Structure formats: structure tokens, C-alpha cells
């Protein structure tokens with residue numbers, strides 16, 4: 001039920017047990033599984049109750065889940081929107097019910113920013129820039145065209161839109177870096193493999209680089225490249241995003257060149273934000289997750305330390 005805010009003294013955080021509804025995107029990637037676990041563990045560790053809903057990458061499931069959280073009068077909603085648009089009505093319903101919404105991982109493209117409290121997540125545009133900057137350096141000595149194929153994330157999702165934008169912004173200054181094919185692989189291994197197979201079939205000998213919006217699709221694509229008879233990491237350079245364990249394994253095996261980190265382990269940070277808000281504290285509208293980038297030569301050493 002509703003918890004009154006500001007009941008704790010001394011400690012600025014609310015010590016009340018909260019009921020938190022979490023509308024998660026799905027279980028499409030290693031990243032997502034790690035993010036779900038981080039959120040579940042943090043909510044439990046703080047002594048709160050979690051109502052969890054997996055949307056299976058479908059917007060209508062998320063709208064239903066949020067309506068059900070509203071009906072159950074949860075204290076807060078954590079929402080990781082599968083796509084950027086189309087959530088105005090349901091977010092207005094949450095606001096009208098007095099339930100604060102915390103955007104998790106992915107942003108929305110909605111003008112009225114009073115419909116959520118804060119957005120905690122990564123800077124996806126910057127991730128795209130990092131990926132492209134690595135390629136610019138890697139190909140500095142190459143005369144002539146570098147043909148890049150791109151595996152995009154889920155159509156309409158913030159990470160797909162932003163990772164494309166950041167990457168294109170950087171390569172725009174390097175006319176020999178050319179995206180020759182670009183298609184969605186929906187952030188999954190299976191789709192990544194399938195789309196890469198089609199890319200190879202159409203133009204296999206002319207692909208120099210794969211830019212994949214996440215590691216899972218890259219891992220699927222690596223399989224397709226091997227089956228096609230080329231060497232991933234050598235014949236075709238592979239750039240991923242997330243820095244999941246699977247990418248470190250692929251890099252340690254010499255099959256993947258670089259992964260840009262997108263850190264999913266922000267459950268504790270989210271719980272802090274929810275508690276602070278419900279305790280009446282002002283919190284920033286945008287909170288960033290810190291992250292880095294890793295190359296093939298670091299993979300073996302760092303693999304045992306990776307938490308996701």
C-alpha cells in the first residue's frame with residue numbers, strides 16, 4: 001500500500017517497506033538478465049517488496065503491467081521502456097494516481113517530463129561514439145573504403161537510436177568509413193546470427209567490420225561468420241556494446257575486437273533514488289551510470305573479474 005514519505009528521522013532515506021513494481025523489457029540479452037538480477041537483489045536487500053513483470057519486448061505488455069501496478073497501488077514504479085514513444089497515456093495515469101515512475105536504463109521521447117521522477121541509465125550516444133572512435137584509430141592507416149555492416153538493436157528503442165546516432169556522428173568525419181548494410185537483430189543472439197547470415201550471403205567478401213549494438217547479436221554473428229568460412233576478429237573486425245562475459249570470452253578467443261561497456265548493475269543506485277525521492281529529497285532528473293571500454297588484449301586478464 002501507499003507509504004508516507006518523510007517518516008524517517010536522521011537518515012534522510014525512508015526506512016519503510018516499499019512495494020515496487022518493475023516493468024522490465026524482457027530477457028533478450030545477457031545484459032538484461034544481469035540488470036534484472038541486480039534490481040531484484042537490491043530491492044530485496046533493502047527490505048522492500050518487488051512486483052516484477054517481463055514484457056517480452058512488447059510495448060502492450062508494458063502498458064498492461066504499469067496499469068496493474070497502479071491498480072495494486074504500489075509505492076513506486078521502475079520502468080525500462082522497450083521503445084521511446086507511446087507511453088504518455090499510461091504514465092499520465094500513474095501520475096494521476098500519485099505513483100512516482102523511475103525510468104530505468106532506457107529513456108522515453110515524451111515532452112512532459114513531469115511524467116517521471118528521474119532517468120537512471122547509460123549515455124547510449126556516447127557509447128556509439130566510443131565504438132566509432134575505436135574504429136577510426138584502428139583503421140587510421142587504411143587507404144580506401146572500410147565497409148561496415150551494422151546490427152541495430154530493437155527498432156524504436158533508445159539504445160538502437162542513440163548508438164546509431166553516436167557512431168554515425170563520428171564516422172561522418174571519415175568518408176572512407178562506410179555503413180554498407182544496416183538492419184535490426186532485436187538485441188538477440190538468434191536474430192544477430194540470422195541477419196549476419198543474410199549480410200554475408202549478399203556481400204560476404206566485402207565486409208570489413210561489424211558494428212553490433214550489443215554483444216549478444218555480435219556473438220550470434222560470430223557464429224554466422226565462422227560457418228561462412230571467415231575468421232571473426234580478423235577477416236571481419238567485430239565491435240560490440242555491453243561488455244558481458246560472453247564478449248570477454250569471444251575476445252579472449254581472438255574472435256571479437258572490442259566491446260563498449262554498458263553497465264547493468266545499477267539496482268542499488270535505483271533503490272537509493274526511490275528511497276530518497278519518497279523521503280522528500282530533490283533528485284536529479286538524469287543520473288548516469290559510469291562505464292568504460294575493453295579490447296581484445298585486456299580480455300584474458302579481466303575475464304575472471306567481470307560480474308556480468
Ligand code: AHR
Pocket residue numbers: 028029030031032105106159187213214215216241242262
Ligand atoms: O537498453 C540496454 C540494451 O538492452 C543493452 O545494451 C542490450 O543488450 C539490451 O538488450
